Amino acid sequence: MDIKSVLDERVIDLNMTAKNKKEAIEHLAGKLKDAGYIADVDSYIDDIYLRESQGQTGIGHYVAIPHGKSDSVTQVGIAIGKVQDEIEWETLDGKGVKLIFLFAVGNDNENAKTHLRLLAEVARTLGNDDAVEALLNAGTVEDLKAVFA
Template structure:
C-alpha cells in the first residue's frame, strides 16, 4: 500500500513540461539554466535567475551527486511559487562532485518553497526519489530514456 502511495506521489510531481531528455550540457550551469527556465515557463518559479542563485547557495554546502551518475541539486527560495521536480537526462556525462567520483548523466532538480510546508513536502519527495534512484535498474532505465514517457516509466515502474 505504501508503494502505491509513493508511486501516486511521484506521478503527481512528474510534470512533462519540466522533464527533458538528450540535454546537451557542458557542465552544471547549462543544466541549471535549462531546468530553471523550464520551471519558470511552467510557473513553478517566478524568476529563473533568483532560483539559480538559490541552487548555487545549496551547492556550496556540499556535493549533490549521489553516485551512479545521478545528481539531486535543489534550490530553496521565495521565488518558488510551488514545489516541483525537474528532471534532465543528459546526452553525455558532465563533471559533478559525487559520493563515488562519477559525473552526472541524470539530474533531478528540486524547486522548494522557503516556507515550512514547502520544506516538509520537499523532504517527502526527496525520500521518494532517493529510494527510486538507489535502484540500479531505475538509473539504467533513466540514462537510456529518450523521451518524457520513458523517464516517467523508469521512475514509476520499478
C-alpha cells in the first residue's frame, strides 16, 4: 500500500474552514467516519489526542501529521485538510498549520506496518520544500495527488 492508493477525495478538503486544531481534527474525523474509515468518531478523536499528548505532530512548514492507533479504525486512510489562514498548533518551527494529514490506523500489527510505510512516504514528500509549496498551493484534489505521483 502506498500513499497514492489511500488518497481518497471523499476525505480531502482543500477549503476547510476550521479555526483551530480541535475543529480541524473533528472535521477530518467526521469525513473519515462518513466515508467508512472509522466506526466511532469520539473514540477515534480520543486516540488522536492521546498521541498528541505524547509529542507534537506539527512538523513545521505549516504542516501537521496527527495520528494515533485506534480500535475504531475499519480501514487505513489519510484525511487531508487545508486552511487558508494558519491555525495554532504545536509545531517544531513555532509556526501555525495550514495543511493537516490525519492518519486513520488500526491497532493490529499489519495496520502498524502500513501506518509506518505511509508515514515514511508522507514524511519523504514533506521533506521536499517544493513539494510542500505545491501542496500548500493545491487547488484541487488532482493537484494534491500530482505531488505524490
